Amino acid sequence: MSDASEREPMSDASEREETVPEGAEGAPADVAELQQRIIELEDRWRRALADLDNLRKRVSRDAERVRAEERARAAAEWxxxxxxxxxxxxxxxxxxxxxxxxxxxxxxxxxxxxxxLGFPRRDDAGTAFDPARHEAVATLAQEGVPEGTVLHVVRPAYGDGDRQLRPALVVVAREG
Amino acid sequence: MSDASEREPMSDASEREETVPEGAEGAPADVAELQQRIIELEDRWRRALADLDNLRKRVSRDAERVRAEERARAAAEWxxxxxxxxxxxxxxxxxxxxxxxxxxxxxxxxxxxxxxLGFPRRDDAGTAFDPARHEAVATLAQEGVPEGTVLHVVRPAYGDGDRQLRPALVVVAREG
Structure with a gap:
């Protein structure tokens, strides 16, 4: 067990995959042989569980580390x-x-x-109002400007699509 | 296999731990019983490998997600x-x-x-010079101030210990 817990789960799993023993079905087998196979399988199974356990522990450690690293990286930029x-x-x-x-x-x-950091300032003036990207704070009739056009950005958006930090606050053209 | 891949590796491993079959050693066993045990063990072992594989895939997906989330969270603060x-x-x-x-x-x-974000501005004036936290840009003799005292911070440090974003650039007292 202590040996299994030192090893790298990834390589182990694939190595062992290659040495899958034959199933219980097949040629006549004697008891000693079957018992030997059981011992081997138990050992493999327990090692796989130990690898799983180690990986699980590593995952929670790593998530915190990744988070802290990314936070420091982003903060240092400022x-x-x-x-x-x-x-x-x-x-x-x-x-x-x-x-x-x-x-x-x-x-x-x-x-x-x-x-x-992946969140460029967006200039939405003149684009068509889009509720996923804009939040209207006022409407204004303006001659020659089609309804639903963003006339003025009160507070800009940063980032786009999935990576939008916030929508833009905008003034939108309405029918005159 | 497809069934195993749907399940949560964590709970699985511990559930199965409780049902560890007896080893090959022990009371006289008949061949059919042993063969049955082999089938069970192979199934358990393969499921553990599948869980390991799924967890491994999840790990690499999650790291990127955690990173992006943290970056967005830190950026939004600004x-x-x-x-x-x-x-x-x-x-x-x-x-x-x-x-x-x-x-x-x-x-x-x-x-x-x-x-x-975890990186407060540090005021190092008056503290003892510490190469892990300070980078000396000059030394200056000043009466009554012990050698190695930070006289002046040219550029402040942010964060402390493991979480130090950068050392402070300082002017240090030398012997007069």
């Missing part, structure tokens, strides 16, 4: 944004006009981080 | 920061003095997000 926020504040008092430029750069940088 | 950056820029032109206040609030908010 450190330059934090640094620039601090830097912009340090310079804000001495050179007020520079702060707007700095703030703009930080906003672009933050949007880049989200895009790299 | 949306209010992004919103506030955009909002600060919108108001910057009309009310320049307000921008510094806004920027300060955004910095605090961004630090809060990192703390919630």
């Amino acid at each position: 450190l330059p944004v934090l640094d620039n926020l601090e830097r912009a504040l340090e310079h804000a008092e001495s050179d007020p006009p520079s702060i707007i430029e700095g703030l703009r750069a930080i906003r672009d940088q933050a949007q880049d981080v989200l895009a790299r | 949306l209010p920061v992004l919103d506030n950056l955009e909002r600060a820029l919108e108001h910057a032109e009309s009310d320049p003095p307000s921008i510094i206040e806004g920027l300060r609030a955004i910095r605090d908010q961004a630090q809060d997000v990192l703390a919630r």
